[in-house]
Amino acid sequence: AQSVTQLGSHVSVSEGALVLLRCNYSSSVPPYLFWYVQYPNQGLQLLLKYTTGATLVKGINGFEAEFKKSETSFHLTKPSAHMSDAAEYFCAVSRSGGTSYGKLTFGQGTILTVHP
C-alpha cells in the first residue's frame, strides 16, 4: 500500500520568504508524485508532477519540487512567497502500474498562510 505524510498541517511565512512544504511518501514501486493546490471554496488544481526523468520539476506560479528517492521525499518550494500563495496544498502519490493504476493517495494537506 502507498501512503503520503505531509509534515505540518499549518505553515506560516512572511511575504517574500522561502516557502517549504514537506512531503514524504511510501510506495513499493516507483511512484508518480503530485502537488495540488486548493484555494478557498474551489477544487484542486495541479501545481506540478513527477513521473520519470529529471528529479527537479517546475510547476506553475514559481513552485518547484525535487524527488529524492533515497529520502522518499517530494518537498515543495518557492523562493519568495506572495500573498496569493495562501491556500491549502496537497501532496499525492500514484503507483506507476499494477492494480492501483491511476488511483491517487493524498496527504492530509498543509495550509499555507502568508503574512504581509
Next chain:
Amino acid sequence: NAGVTQTPKFQVLKTGQSMTLQCAQDMNHNSMYWYRQDPGMGLRLIYYSASEGTTDKGEVPNGYNVSRLNKREFSLRLESAAPSQTSVYFCASSGDGYYEQYFGPGTRLTVT
C-alpha cells in the same frame, strides 16, 4: 471546454433522505473518481471507474453507490443520508498516461 462539472454546488439533507450528485467531464477521459474531503484528512477515495462500464470501491465506499452512465458522466448516490456524510465531495477524471487528475469545483453537502 468546461473540464469537470458538478451539480449541485450546495445541498442540505435531513437524515434518511436520498440524493444523487452529478458529475460530467468533457475531456474524453476514461477514468473518473469520487472523493470526499474532511478537515485534516485530505481527500479520501469513495469509488472510481477505470473505464466506461466498470466501477470499483475506494477507501470509504460504505453508504454510497455510483453509476458510470456513459464515458462523460459518473454519479454518486446517497441512499439514506447520515450526519457522518456531511462533507465536501469532489469528482475528478484522468486520461491515459501519468494519471494526473482534473477536479471539479465540489459539492458541499450538509446532513442534519
